[in-house]
Structures are given as structure tokens and as C-alpha cells.
Amino acid sequence: MTVLTFPVLEFHERMTKTKQRMAAEGIDVLLVTDPANMNYLSGYDAWSFYVHQLLIVMIDEDQPYWIGRGLDANAARHTSWLDEDHTFPYADHYVQSTIRHPMDFVVDFLKERKWDQKIIGMEFDTYYFTAKSYIQLTKGLPDAKFKDGTNLVNWIRIVKSDQEIAYMKKAAKISKKAMEAAFEILNEGVRESDVVAAISHAQISGTEEFGGDYPSIVPLVPKGEKTSACHLTWTDDVFHAGEPVIIELSGCYKRYHAPLARTAVVDAPDEEIQRLSEVVTEGVNSALDVVKPGVTCEEVELAWRQSIERNGIKKESRIGYSMGLNYPPDWGEHTASLRPGDRTVLEPNMTFHMIPTIDLGHAGMEISESLRVTETGVELFNNFPQELFVKPNIRLA
Template identity: 55%
Template sequence: MPRDIFPESEYERRLERTRTRMEEEGFDAIVVSDPANMNYLTGYDGWSFYVHQAVIVTAERDEPVWVGRNMDGGGARATAWLSDDSIRTYSDDHVHSPVDLHPMDFFAGVLEDLDVADGRIGLEMDAYYFTAKSYVRLQRDLPEAEFDDATLLVNWVRIKKSERELEYMEEAARISEKAMRAGLDAIGEGVPEYEAAAAIYDGLITGTDEYGGDYPSIVPLMPSGDHTDTPHLTWTDRPFEDGDPVIIELSGCRHRYHSPLARTTFVGDPPAELERAADVVVEGIEAALDVVEPGVTCESVEKAWRETIAQYGIEKEDRIGYSMGLGYPPDWGEHTASIRPGDETVMEEDMTFHMIPGIWTEEIGMEISETFRVTSTGAETLADFPRKLFTS
């Protein structure tokens, strides 16, 4: 039996919305290979995305069909809400095959069995785990099919969260708070960076007194010293030194739902320039959050941030946030709406975003972030953690 994470009725609602979008796009079937989208539609949860697997949704069949490696079929039966007939597995000789077998050969057979081999089939062509060879192989095996891009079809269905999803994100926020506190407490002069990373991981996995944590889609990011001008470095065995700025970006994870959080600390007495940058970032975040409400566009939220920091002579061209929630490595983002100029996505109640308007220059790096939910009256941040520059 699948774990009781969501009721079957919630999966049925997700499928209904997905099929509505399929009809609008003219698809007879879609092949969903993004692990987060697979989980969203079926509940499947396993570290098996390094081999080819996908969920097939057709316009006619009540249940989607999970297709994956034979040894992972048991995992599908353990975690997905699907019946046995909706779990199809290929033999291990399709994996790194020495005899020119490929998992997509098996997928082609499943699509034929579902009577869509000559239909219009959507593929997640820009998904991390869908390869160019997979596309070429499906074209070879199903010459009568019309293939087209459906990369973000399910992602846009995911953008509005249910109450149960929001509960898991709030639980993830409690884990984020604990892990952030552990990381900040561990950082100090002479402490190796990996010890702080270990403290963060301990907080992420042990969770709270009520529930544990899962592995996050992105490892804790922890650039320090001269490297805080770039946001996506991790940790080394270098000891922290007096005068080091340190950025921590992490996320608790609960049933694959995330609530990212970033803060900056300084080993010793911070320079005035960094303190000023922190004040500007906090003021900008608060100005942007104040704009959030249903009916407001993403670009309007970014504009409030941009106009606030411009008063201090600061410009930032990068986006300052993105929709997120359910995720698998290497990313917790949904790849849909972004808080940036030109994004006219209208915010709706129960959308969730990670707002991370960092400032990076050749001299300093400063990150303070918040995950927030769009409510009927404005933005509700999920974490309750001081919004300031810390010292270690």
C-alpha cells in the first residue's frame, strides 16, 4: 500500500487538471520524466531517477502508467497510488546495454499498448533526466507519432498548492529554522567548513521532535571568505577565519516539499559596508513582500525591490525569486514563474515562492531570503527567523 501522504482524491484532482491542459495543448498523451512531476501525479518516491523512468498520462485511461526499471517496480508499488496494471517495468539488460537495447524501446511498446503510438505525444524535452538519445530512440521506434514539447505542462499545474501541500511546506520551514540555527551556531574562527555543513545536515535530517526530515533537492550552499560574491559554492575543509563573511542557503524537506531559507553571518566584527548591504537587502525584501497579493504580477513585486535598492545606488539584474515547492535533485524550483522584469505571471492565492534577492559585488556577498505563500490578503512567510546580518 502507498504511504498515506495524500489521499487518492488529491491525485485524481491533479490528473484532472493535467488532462485539461493536455486537451488545451492537443496532446493524446504525455511522457512525464521530471521526478517531481512523477511524484506529483502518482506519489512515486525513490532515488532511481539516474536511470530512465517516466509516467505516461493519456487522455482516455483513468490511471497514469508508471514505467521504470524492474528492480524499482517494488518501490512504485510501495509509494504510488497506482494499481498493479499501471506499473510497467523493463528488464535490467536495457540499462547501459551492451546489445543496443534502450529503455525507450520498452516505453515505445507501452505507448503502443496504450493505443497512442500514432497520436500527438508530449515530452518533457528540457527535463534534467530526459536525454537526447531518448528522444531519438522514441522517434525511431514510433515513426507514426507526432512528438512535441510539454516540458512545463505539469509544472504549471503544480504552481497552486493544496492545503496538505502547504502543511508540508510549513513543516519543512520548521526544519529549515532548526538547520539554519545549527549552521550559524557551528561557524566560528578555526572551525572547518565541513563541520558547519555536518551540523546543518544533522538538523535537516533529524528534523523536529514531531517529524523527521528528508534529503533536500539542493545541498546546503555555503560560500565563505573571498567567495561570497558567488552564490552556488558549497564547503571545503578550510577553517573559518576572523573576517570571513559566510552565506548559508538551505532547505528543510518534508515529503519532498521544501521551504528554502538563506542568511549571512560574519566571523568577527562585520565591516560597515556589509552591515549597510544587509540593511538594504532587508528593506528591499520587506518592500517587495508588502506588494504581494492576488492579482499582482511577478514583475510588479520585483519592481518594488528594484526601486528600493536604487535609492542606495544599487542595481541588480538577476531575478529575485521563483515558484517552488515539490522537488528532487538537482533543484527545488518549479521552472515556471520568476520574480523579475518581464514576467507578467499573475500571483494567485496559494502560490509559493522563494524570494532570494542577494547582492553580490566584487567585494561582498549578502543573501537573506524568505519562502512565502500568497494568501488572500498578502504574503505569508513560512519561516520565523530573524531577518538580519548575523555574527559568529
């Protein structure tokens, strides 16, 4: 039984937009290897991205072709809207072989359909398209012309449908529950791993109305001086009184995310951490105040930068990025960024994770918001206090 996450009509609309963009780029055939883009165009959803898989989009066909490992063909039948004529599994002897490669199967597939002299777009800069894949395709298709199709589908994904927004709002409810679970267990003497276990339980159990999915990024919990290294995961070290911890996480529903980051401290923060939290909160809200259709990404970042510089702090890296549907290792969409020079114009139903980390070298601070651009301004996905969380110290016996 096939259970689709979106109506077939919505998939057709996505395909139409993809083919229009292909036509504008002069691409006849698009090889889609990013699992998020595969999901977006077909509905396909399985933990199978550790082997080679892809969709082939033809500019003059309504449905894409799914190609993947034979063991995963039934997953395509269960989760995608594609018919049997557009589902093509390859034999298991292609998997992790030293004498053949799954892209050899793709080469034969394209040659059989006389598509081997077309202009073929490929997602060159994705996590799942390997150098070996490129070598096998170019070697096997000497008469084809190859073009870079990286992010072609991603830019279509940047404006969400109402159903996608609904899924992200559910993800946000899970994010809130997971952060509350972290704060509840956080205490002096508690291990980092136990806090993350509480977060993970909340992420997967979800709410009484709906369960959660696995997120694209595991919980991040750097503490103490390691808060200056925001992408550290967890250890079995324990928390100490007065020691800040950054907690970054996301709920996930139907592969859609609504990330949330907060900084917490057990007992009482020192004066520097408290002040830093106030600077970040002021800067975040200064940036949120300018978000609306017609504003550019760089204008949003400028509002943040001007705010923190008034407080004597400078930050060089971007403060946010478009996000939503994705698979490990990243919930970002790899399109628009909130940073100088990005002149992407905001439109209704674009969604971003605004996460302006400040790093002082010996300490860091994160207070983030996931947001939707509305018709007139901005809507936050997460209804969570925007402040440094201070946990009263209940010393363990």
C-alpha cells in the same frame, strides 16, 4: 503496504487538471520524466531517477502508467496510488546497455496499445530526459506527432493544496533548526565542512515530532570573497574573524521545501557588509509589502529594484522563483520568476523563494524568504530574524 502522502482524491484532481491542460494543448499522450511531476501525479518516491523512468498519461484514462526499472517496481507499489495494471517494469538488460534502451520498451508499450499514431507530449527540457531518449522515441514511433510538453504539469503544481502548504510549513521548521545549528557551531577556526555536517544532521533528524528528508540542493556556504559566487558548496577551510559567509539551505518534508538563506560573520562585520545587509533587508521587505493576489511577478521585482536603486545598487538577475516539491538538483518549479517581464499573476497558495542576491564582485549578500501568497497578502514560512547574523568570536584553544 502502500503509504500515500495525499488522499487518492487529490491525485485524481491533479490528473483531471493535467488532462484538461493536455486537451488545451492538443496532446493525447504525455510522457512525464521529471521525478517531481511523477511524484505529483502518482506519489512515486524513490532514489531511482539515475535510470530512465516515466509516467505515461493518457487523456482518456483515470490513472497514469508507471514505467521504470524492474528493481524499482516494488517502490512504485509502496509509494504510489496506481494499481497493478498501471505498473510496468522493464527488464534489467535495458539498464545502461549499448544495444538496447529503456525508451525502446516505451515504444513497444505504446505500439501494443495502438498509441503510436497519437499526438505525444514530452518534457523536452528536464534534467532527466536525455537526447538519446528523444532519438529512440522518435525513431521507434515514426507515425506519431511530438509536441513540447515541458512544464505542463509544473504550471499545475504552482498553486498548492492545503496539504502541500502543511508539508512546506513542516519543512520550514526544519530549515529554522538547520540554520540555528549552523550559527551555533560557526566560529573562528571551525571548518566549513563541520558547519555543513551540523546543518545536514539537523535537516535529516528534523524535529521531535517529524523527521526530515534529503533536500534537493546541498547546503551552500561560500565565505569571504567567494560570497560573490553564491552557489559554491563547502571545503575543509576554516572561518576567520570578520569574514562573511552566506548560508543557503532548506528543510525538506515529503519532498517539499522551504528554503532559507542568511549571511553571517564571526566577530564583527566591516562597514560595507553591514550596510549591504541593511540594503538587502529593506529591499526584501519592500518587495514583500506588495505581494498579494492580482499582483504580477514583475511588480514584486520592481518594488525590490526601486528600493535598492535608491541606495545606489543595481541588480540584473531575478530575485525569486516558484518552489515546493522537487528532487535533486533543484527545488525550484521552473515556472514563474520574480523578474522584469514575468507577468504571471499571483494567486492564493502560490509559493516562492525570494532570494535577491547582491554581488559586488569582491563580496555578496543573501537574505531570503520562502513565502506563500494568501487571500489578502503574504505569509512567510520561516520565522527567522531577517538580519546579518553576527557570531561573537570564541577563539578555539
